[in-house]
Amino acid sequence: MNNLTIRNLSHVMGSKKISCSSFMKKNPHWNMAEVKKKTGINYIYESNENEDVLELSYKSSSKTLKKFNKKKIDSIVVVTQTAKNKLPSVSCVLQEKLKLNKNVFTLDINLGCSGFIYALATLHSFFSSNITRNTLLICSDTYTKFLENNDRTCRTIFSDSASSCIVSAHSSNISPVFNFFTDGSGANDLIEKNNYIKMNGSGVFLFTTKTIPNLINNLLKKNNLKIKDIDHFIFHQASKLVLDKLKLELKIPSNKFHINYDKIGNTTSASIPIVLEELIKNKMLKKNNNLMLVGFGVGLSAACCILKWK
Amino acid sequence: MNNLTIRNLSHVMGSKKISCSSFMKKNPHWNMAEVKKKTGINYIYESNENEDVLELSYKSSSKTLKKFNKKKIDSIVVVTQTAKNKLPSVSCVLQEKLKLNKNVFTLDINLGCSGFIYALATLHSFFSSNITRNTLLICSDTYTKFLENNDRTCRTIFSDSASSCIVSAHSSNISPVFNFFTDGSGANDLIEKNNYIKMNGSGVFLFTTKTIPNLINNLLKKNNLKIKDIDHFIFHQASKLVLDKLKLELKIPSNKFHINYDKIGNTTSASIPIVLEELIKNKMLKKNNNLMLVGFGVGLSAACCILKWK
Numbered sequence: 001m002n003n004l005t006i007r008n009l010s011h012v013m014g015s016k017k018i019s020c021s022s023f024m025k026k027n028p029h030w031n032m033a034e035v036k037k038k039t040g041i042n043y044i045y046e047s048n049e050n051e052d053v054l055e056l057s058y059k060s061s062s063k064t065l066k067k068f069n070k071k072k073i074d075s076i077v078v079v080t081q082t083a084k085n086k087l088p089s090v091s092c093v094l095q096e097k098l099k100l101n102k103n104v105f106t107l108d109i110n111l112g113c114s115g116f117i118y119a120l121a122t123l124h125s126f127f128s129s130n131i132t133r134n135t136l137l138i139c140s141d142t143y144t145k146f147l148e149n150n151d152r153t154c155r156t157i158f159s160d161s162a163s164s165c166i167v168s169a170h171s172s173n174i175s176p177v178f179n180f181f182t183d184g185s186g187a188n189d190l191i192e193k194n195n196y197i198k199m200n201g202s203g204v205f206l207f208t209t210k211t212i213p214n215l216i217n218n219l220l221k222k223n224n225l226k227i228k229d230i231d232h233f234i235f236h237q238a239s240k241l242v243l244d245k246l247k248l249e250l251k252i253p254s255n256k257f258h259i260n261y262d263k264i265g266n267t268t269s270a271s272i273p274i275v276l277e278e279l280i281k282n283k284m285l286k287k288n289n290n291l292m293l294v295g296f297g298v299g300l301s302a303a304c305c306i307l308k309w310k
Numbered sequence: 311m312n313n314l315t316i317r318n319l320s321h322v323m324g325s326k327k328i329s330c331s332s333f334m335k336k337n338p339h340w341n342m343a344e345v346k347k348k349t350g351i352n353y354i355y356e357s358n359e360n361e362d363v364l365e366l367s368y369k370s371s372s373k374t375l376k377k378f379n380k381k382k383i384d385s386i387v388v389v390t391q392t393a394k395n396k397l398p399s400v401s402c403v404l405q406e407k408l409k410l411n412k413n414v415f416t417l418d419i420n421l422g423c424s425g426f427i428y429a430l431a432t433l434h435s436f437f438s439s440n441i442t443r444n445t446l447l448i449c450s451d452t453y454t455k456f457l458e459n460n461d462r463t464c465r466t467i468f469s470d471s472a473s474s475c476i477v478s479a480h481s482s483n484i485s486p487v488f489n490f491f492t493d494g495s496g497a498n499d500l501i502e503k504n505n506y507i508k509m510n511g512s513g514v515f516l517f518t519t520k521t522i523p524n525l526i527n528n529l530l531k532k533n534n535l536k537i538k539d540i541d542h543f544i545f546h547q548a549s550k551l552v553l554d555k556l557k558l559e560l561k562i563p564s565n566k567f568h569i570n571y572d573k574i575g576n577t578t579s580a581s582i583p584i585v586l587e588e589l590i591k592n593k594m595l596k597k598n599n600n601l602m603l604v605g606f607g608v609g610l611s612a613a614c615c616i617l618k619w620k
């Protein structure tokens with residue numbers, strides 16, 4: 001059996017840090033006190049003109065690779081929906097920019113807030129088939145490049161960033177376990193059209209609060225586990241409203257339920273690995289801890305995963 | 311061990327069939343006799359306004375699913391670089407449009423002419439980890455929507471299409487074997503910028519003719535096989551110039567080297583499965599035949615695969 005290890009987590013944020021209160025300068029009718037009660041977000045980060053997905057991914061990956069032997073990298077996987085060019089894929093360009101092996105397996109996955117978990121499932125599968133052993137995994141998006149200035153719902157939530165890490169195969173008698181869900185009937189609830197991203201917040205909220213508790217409970221049940229057996233819950237950092245509701249419904253204790261949306265906003269697929277990086281830096285993860293990772297959003301798509309920490 | 315079976319292959323072409331000779335009406339200075347000597351392509355197919363990647367994928371998938379129990383589909387994988395919307399992914403939208411299970415694993419892969427083989431490697435891996443067992447796999451692109459009318463290199467080659475099939479896990483003592491290659495230094499040789507796709511034909515040609523023979527020979531060698539042990543070669547249908555050169559260099563007999571670019575042009579990631587469909591319809595594949603599939607192009611990216619036919 002195969003488990004996976006996640007190492008060398010790094011991230012970069014878009015370089016323009018914006019206090020959400022400052023949105024009222026250009027939009028005086030936005031009641032940011034009310035908005036912040038719902039979102040819980042104090043700051044978002046915008047990429048500047050020169051910071052596209054490729055550039056943010058490159059910067060973050062350079063940090064990740066500082067203490068890892070580049071020659072061991074046999075695959076590059078990039079989760080993104082907002083690359084500057086439709087083609088070629090970001091992973092191919094990174095091969096050259098990062099001077100990695102040419103006999104690498106490169107894959108760009110088009111997914112948003114559930115993307116990190118779909119990517120882990122994909123890598124776990126590559127390790128099972130022995131197609132790859134050491135992957136440079138990157139989650140990066142620049143949603144703010146595709147938002148209208150007067151779009152309160154999106155502007156006060158989304159941040160640009162890239163998160164990167166090395167995911168490696170690791171022989172073990174324990175495998176990560178996953179549960180997946182897709183409901184394309186909500187495709188229009190978070191969509192890019194004519195270069196603008198629009199979100200129907202209440203549609204995504206309803207999908208999430210209806211889907212996620214079942215998805216988690218089914219995965220726990222299938223593996224004879226209960227909420228109390230999980231040491232750390234790392235949810236996609238959508239917003240306060242969604243996370244408070246899920247935490248309450250699932251009766252997750254506060255000390256196990258980790259958040260950072262207040263400080264950096266919703267970074268789509270990068271949000272889960274950025275929280276994970278914070279927990280590692282704060283030495284909060286112990287060997288053999290059970291981690292529950294939960295992603296949900298655009299698609300509409302959801303996934304959760306239980307991972308034994310190495 | 312796991313092998314994979316590929317069934318229910320179908321495809322649709324963009325609905326506008328265009329004789330390449332007719333390009334001279336609008337571009338009288340194009341010497342199409344000379345062009346055709348190089349490309350070997352007589353007809354290309356353009357999608358009309360209503361035919362985007364989603365629509366072509368839906369039409370093709372509907373044919374593929376006619377004789378397959380939809381309830382068995384546990385995953386949808388779409389290989390595309392030219393979807394109309396950056397988000398959500400086409401696979402998510404297809405879940406609803408095709409009325410498939412909601413507990414499906416959905417994945418859009420951003421790759422071009424090597425995409426079918428990367429997708430097979432991904433599915434083989436999913437089957438190895440037991441994450442999925444029956445995948446609806448679709449390769450679709452609409453490059454012609456992103457071409458300038460006066461771009462001779464691209465206009466006389468690329469066709470819009472979707473190819474779909476069911477790929478299933480199949481217990482076997484034989485696994486498919488793969489070889490992968492990425493060279494991001496040629497990223498600009500086939501790139502979309504500001505909504506236009508541009509190709510440096512000679513750059514892609516040089517990459518292909520330099521890379522592919524080694525890639526194939528290394529895979530054969532690693533598996534103690536020779537060219538004569540392969541029953542059918544199915545290469546990405548790039549153009550006559552490229553395929554003639556590769557066939558000659560690798561000394562592949564004509565009766566084992568299958569082409570259809572003359573009739574339908576270069577359909578990017580769909581080209582390999584469309585040839586495969588043709589071979590099946592013509593009853594040319596026998597049980598236990600060794601198939602060599604070879605993809606190369608945008609990225610620049612290449613891959614080959616030896617598959618025992620079931």
